[in-house]
Amino acid sequence: MKPKVLITRTIPKEALEIVQRSCEVELLKRDRSTPKRELIRRLQGKEGVISFASDIFDEEVFSQVPHLKIVSTVAVGYDNIDVQAATRHKVMVTNTPGVLTDTTADLTWALLLATARRIVEGDHFVRAGKWKHWMFMLLLGHDIHHKTLGIVGFGRIGQAVARRAKGFDMRILYTDLFQADKAAEEAVNATYVDKETLLKESDFVCLHTPLTPETIHFIGEKELKMMKKTAILVNAARGPVVDEKALVKALRQGWIAGAGLDVFEKEPKIERRLLSLKNVVMAPHIGSATMETRIKMVSMAAENCVAGLMGKRPPNLLNPEVWQG
Ligand code: GLV
Numbered sequence: 001m002k003p004k005v006l007i008t009r010t011i012p013k014e015a016l017e018i019v020q021r022s023c024e025v026e027l028l029k030r031d032r033s034t035p036k037r038e039l040i041r042r043l044q045g046k047e048g049v050i051s052f053a054s055d056i057f058d059e060e061v062f063s064q065v066p067h068l069k070i071v072s073t074v075a076v077g078y079d080n081i082d083v084q085a086a087t088r089h090k091v092m093v094t095n096t097p098g099v100l101t102d103t104t105a106d107l108t109w110a111l112l113l114a115t116a117r118r119i120v121e122g123d124h125f126v127r128a129g130k131w132k133h134w135m136f137m138l139l140l141g142h143d144i145h146h147k148t149l150g151i152v153g154f155g156r157i158g159q160a161v162a163r164r165a166k167g168f169d170m171r172i173l174y175t176d177l178f179q180a181d182k183a184a185e186e187a188v189n190a191t192y193v194d195k196e197t198l199l200k201e202s203d204f205v206c207l208h209t210p211l212t213p214e215t216i217h218f219i220g221e222k223e224l225k226m227m228k229k230t231a232i233l234v235n236a237a238r239g240p241v242v243d244e245k246a247l248v249k250a251l252r253q254g255w256i257a258g259a260g261l262d263v264f265e266k267e268p269k270i271e272r273r274l275l276s277l278k279n280v281v282m283a284p285h286i287g288s289a290t291m292e293t294r295i296k297m298v299s300m301a302a303e304n305c306v307a308g309l310m311g312k313r314p315p316n317l318l319n320p321e322v323w324q325g
Contacts, residue, residue, distance in 0.1 A: 003024070004025075005023040006026050006050070008049065008050065010030065011302075015302045018299060034055055039057075040064045043065040047309055048309050052074050053073065058085060059082060069090075069308060070305055070309060073095050073096070075297070076100055078095050079211040092317055092319060093317075094304035094318060096300040096316065107283070109161065111234050111261070115260040115281045117142075118140075142203070145170070148203050149203070150173045150198040150201070151172065151206050152205065153207065153208035161208065173190070173191050173193045173198050174192060176192075208237050217246075219235075221243065229256065229257065231256045234260040237263065239261075239265040244265040244274070248273045260281045
């Protein structure tokens with residue numbers, strides 16, 4: 001008998017076929033997260049689940065789905081999954097690292113450029129029919145080239161963002177729990193500094209850290225006050241890394257110049273006061289949202305899930321303690 005797998009959203013045919021070859025699939029034909037009660041109900045009798053960043057898997061879920069062997073999330077970040085609880089219940093957890101690195105780094109740059117050069121304000125200005133004549137002092141932004149880029153979290157995505165900065169002749173600083181190896185630093189000419197130095201010296205601060213208990217509100221009032229008044233903050237990591245209330249204060253009172261945000265503290269709910277600020281460019285968590293990358297991510301998740309259920313070690317296993325190969 002084929003193992004039963006739940007897929008919590010409609011996925012491209014290519015990826016669906018990978019799972020269907022060896023599993024019996026229940027596919028939810030929609031594109032939104034599944035409430036916890038429904039998730040638990042649908043997981044009854046399922047051995048695998050292919051899920052997405054907004055589906056919550058915690059102790060309450062794991063304790064009520066005794067057949068479950070693997071949660072394969074279609075994302076690199078997995079803060080929505082309590083991996084320790086999964087491990088206690090002997091459930092494998094996998095993610096999709098690597099395939100979305102460049103796409104997310106591109107989006108980071110899109111936000112950085114759009115914020116610094118006021119592209120969204122310019123777009124609104126043109127559409128509103130306000131452009132009557134060319135103006136020398138219209139929508140003056142901030143230079144990007146030859147400035148200092150500060151990267152918080154020098155992992156795959158942080159390094160890909162740094163590689164793109166080379167074309168802008170930027171000075172690159174980074175901070176992380178540990179200093180990266182020489183080769184990684186030299187590849188992009190990046191300098192390891194402490195958090196305070198990074199915040200004080202950077203013109204652009206880009207966040208690429210996973211969400212962990214240590215990184216919640218990594219950027220709060222104190223940090224925003226340390227930044228330059230001309231600095232721009234870009235968050236394409238996870239919303240709660242920034243204290244959104246403090247950010248609103250900083251943007252309204254001019255502690256920093258602007259922010260480019262792809263993620264929000266309680267998304268899709270957004271701190272209401274952010275919406276009226278012109279110095280913010282916002283996107284609805286689309287860091288990895290290109291057709292090419294979404295197909296790669298979901299195919300990778302399908303392969304992880306099938307491997308786990310066919311008795312092979314899933315390539316992107318996050319809790320190897322559970323593996324009994
Ligand atoms: C998206 O946010 C991801 O973690 O892949």
